[in-house]
Amino acid sequence: MNTNLAVPSEFTVEEKEALYKAIYLRRDVREHFLPTPIPEAVLRRVLDAAHHAGSVGFMQPWTFIVIRSNEIKAQVKELFDQANREAARVFEGERRALYSRLKLEGILESPVNICVTCDPARNGPHVLGRHTVPQTDVYSTCCAIQNLWLAARVEGIGVGWVSILDYTLLRRLLEIPEHVIPVAYLCMGFVDDFLPQPQLEKVGWLPRAPLDDVIFYEAWGKGNAD
Numbered sequence: 001m002n003t004n005l006a007v008p009s010e011f012t013v014e015e016k017e018a019l020y021k022a023i024y025l026r027r028d029v030r031e032h033f034l035p036t037p038i039p040e041a042v043l044r045r046v047l048d049a050a051h052h053a054g055s056v057g058f059m060q061p062w063t064f065i066v067i068r069s070n071e072i073k074a075q076v077k078e079l080f081d082q083a084n085r086e087a088a089r090v091f092e093g094e095r096r097a098l099y100s101r102l103k104l105e106g107i108l109e110s111p112v113n114i115c116v117t118c119d120p121a122r123n124g125p126h127v128l129g130r131h132t133v134p135q136t137d138v139y140s141t142c143c144a145i146q147n148l149w150l151a152a153r154v155e156g157i158g159v160g161w162v163s164i165l166d167y168t169l170l171r172r173l174l175e176i177p178e179h180v181i182p183v184a185y186l187c188m189g190f191v192d193d194f195l196p197q198p199q200l201e202k203v204g205w206l207p208r209a210p211l212d213d214v215i216f217y218e219a220w221g222k223g224n225a226d
Helices: 013-025 040-051 070-088 093-101 136-154 167-173
Strands: 062-067 112-118 157-161 181-190
Touching: 013 136, 040 062, 040 136, 062 070, 062 136, 070 093, 070 112, 070 167, 112 136, 136 157, 136 181, 167 181
Parallel strands: none
Antiparallel strands: 062 112, 112 181, 157 181
16 A cells, blocks of 8 residues: 655655554464563553544443463463363354354453453543443453554564453453453464464455455445445
8 A cells, every 4th residue: 555645744654654554564362472471561552542542422432451371361261261172162064164263352362361441430420522422431441452453563572362251250350340341362472473364254254355355335235436
């Protein structure tokens, strides 16, 4: 993508290219984690990037639970194993065989696990811009997760989102208050390699959709020439 456009910008061409590079090279990492600890200063830098995400009404609903305990990781891994067995049953034939071969988490292998939560009650019941779309608290938290992911990538840190979990059980394990929503469980650590393309694309689970297939103009289903 050519980012060298003749429009005013406070970012240099190199800085813009670095941003796009981080976006295109971001990966959901489930393996190849190194045992090297993440320095506290680096982890805080990544979390600070997450904390600077946009949020509706400046609500900042996120909280980051940093987990290094092997005991807690082992308990989360048990939750994953249970949920994964149940998830495998929805697929049949070759699809199930492929699913069973996929490495879908790095809970024990990664030095740091982070549970990202959303507190809908933060800043009270009336948040600017949230009245008609209350789910914007979770949407804002997802923005923080994406910031974290991109910041981690430029630090050489792999991040994997473990979505195959019973979040009700996870809430109890991590002592998360009932009103707080666990949004993401992330595995983080330096890796020996980043895949050249997403794992699920590489193994043929799904292809990347063409950009033109996901863009409409003015209304749903309308192309640029309609």
